[in-house]
Amino acid sequence: MDKKRRDFLKIAGLSAIAGVAAPTALNTLFKGEVIASDHGGGHGAEPQGQGHAKIEVPTGKRFGMVIDVNKFHRYEGLAEKCTNACHSIHNVPKFTDPKVELKWIWKEPYEHAFTEHSHYKKNDELHNMPFMVMCNHCDAAPCVRVCPTQATFKNKDGMVLMDFHRCIGCRFCMAACPYGSRSFNWSDPRGKDKDGKPLIAKENTKFPTRTRGVVEKCNFCAERIAVGQEPACVEACGATKAMIFGDLNDAHSEISQVLKKQYTIQRKPALGTKPSVFYII
Amino acid sequence: MVKKRENQDFVLSLLQERKGDAMYDGGKIIPGLVIFVGLMTYPIWSGNAGTTPKPVKPTGHEKCVKHKEFMRTSHMVLLNEWRDEVVRDGNREQIHIGDKVYDKSLQNGCMHCHTSKKKFCDECHNYTAVKPYCWECHIQPKETI
Numbered sequence A: 001m002d003k004k005r006r007d008f009l010k011i012a013g014l015s016a017i018a019g020v021a022a023p024t025a026l027n028t029l030f031k032g033e034v035i036a037s038d039h040g041g042g043h044g045a046e047p048q049g050q051g052h053a054k055i056e057v058p059t060g061k062r063f064g065m066v067i068d069v070n071k072f073h074r075y076e077g078l079a080e081k082c083t084n085a086c087h088s089i090h091n092v093p094k095f096t097d098p099k100v101e102l103k104w105i106w107k108e109p110y111e112h113a114f115t116e117h118s119h120y121k122k123n124d125e126l127h128n129m130p131f132m133v134m135c136n137h138c139d140a141a142p143c144v145r146v147c148p149t150q151a152t153f154k155n156k157d158g159m160v161l162m163d164f165h166r167c168i169g170c171r172f173c174m175a176a177c178p179y180g181s182r183s184f185n186w187s188d189p190r191g192k193d194k195d196g197k198p199l200i201a202k203e204n205t206k207f208p209t210r211t212r213g214v215v216e217k218c219n220f221c222a223e224r225i226a227v228g229q230e231p232a233c234v235e236a237c238g239a240t241k242a243m244i245f246g247d248l249n250d251a252h253s254e255i256s257q258v259l260k261k262q263y264t265i266q267r268k269p270a271l272g273t274k275p276s277v278f279y280i281i
Numbered sequence B: 001m002v003k004k005r006e007n008q009d010f011v012l013s014l015l016q017e018r019k020g021d022a023m024y025d026g027g028k029i030i031p032g033l034v035i036f037v038g039l040m041t042y043p044i045w046s047g048n049a050g051t052t053p054k055p056v057k058p059t060g061h062e063k064c065v066k067h068k069e070f071m072r073t074s075h076m077v078l079l080n081e082w083r084d085e086v087v088r089d090g091n092r093e094q095i096h097i098g099d100k101v102y103d104k105s106l107q108n109g110c111m112h113c114h115t116s117k118k119k120f121c122d123e124c125h126n127y128t129a130v131k132p133y134c135w136e137c138h139i140q141p142k143e144t145i
Ligand code: SF4
Pocket: A134, A135, A136, A137, A138, A141, A142, A143, A144, A160, A176, A177, A178, A179, A180, A181, A182, A217, A273
């Protein structure tokens, strides 16, 4: 009797261990295969384990931006020009109420843009400078990790993009983004404001609008880069060279050269999101 | 068990009783039914299924990116594929048909030839009572009429 009970306990113990270990072991075994078929499978839209997007290590290109704040300070109106260029090209509606407004690129004071940096006894000029803020196209983008539908994803060129078709408006990404780079469409962007004027003054027929319940943000002008154009904001800066766009992974690109020579800062670097937007102060 | 048996017997006896009975107002009901079914199936046997949709074909373009039969039934499949290729994979490779080049895009591709949503898309979508939500975001070409 005694012996039997001990045997039983041994077997029970072993099966419990096997039961716990087997799924993990199988997972490790099959993981290689799953990732391999992901790579071969074409569409990034297929759901992956637990609905979380895998953040790929940058291979090849990684686009980034350098913003020279001094130039924005020097050329009055340049900030507005950039915002207008971006917003008109991307059909971003103009809400006056800051609670519901939509923004892809806009001006912030130093205190707001660089909350992690010390503001104590900084020079007066710094406080008057216009800091253009936009999506940082983070290398380790938290918005990509949290998006349950993979509407937000990282493309092969290191841009954090949105597939508006897939966005369900859960706004997890807005909670995850530490920079407030994302805006939500609280109402129909094709609607009219209080004075009966359309929110999108003049639609760009080459680009879609969004619909109510969808999140949007700067897309690094992916649609323009694809056809060999510069981002609209960079184009608006023109010869001032207040914004420089290019491949951070290419040592010979203009942006890499500038970064090598100039001292730049990034927003909230301590969070580890690895922003791709740099500021010359 | 016994109870069940009794129930079955009772139902059977009821059925048997009804069997020989004549149908009340059979003379009205049966022709009525025939007329009703006839009317309901009229579009099927008469071949007149209402005004069939006549989407307006673009001028100056003979060939679509796929053949007509495929486009008729599966254009939405193609559009979904294009969407994934362009938006997600950044594959904007254009489509060459004869000497013409087309963008993989609804707004900047299809609608460049099919210049009227009303006369093309809506024709069949209204007929089949489907309401695709493409146009909630994509901007349709200006209707000229
Ligand atoms: S700035 Fe915000 S929205 Fe842009 S990639 Fe980083 S976390 Fe995402």
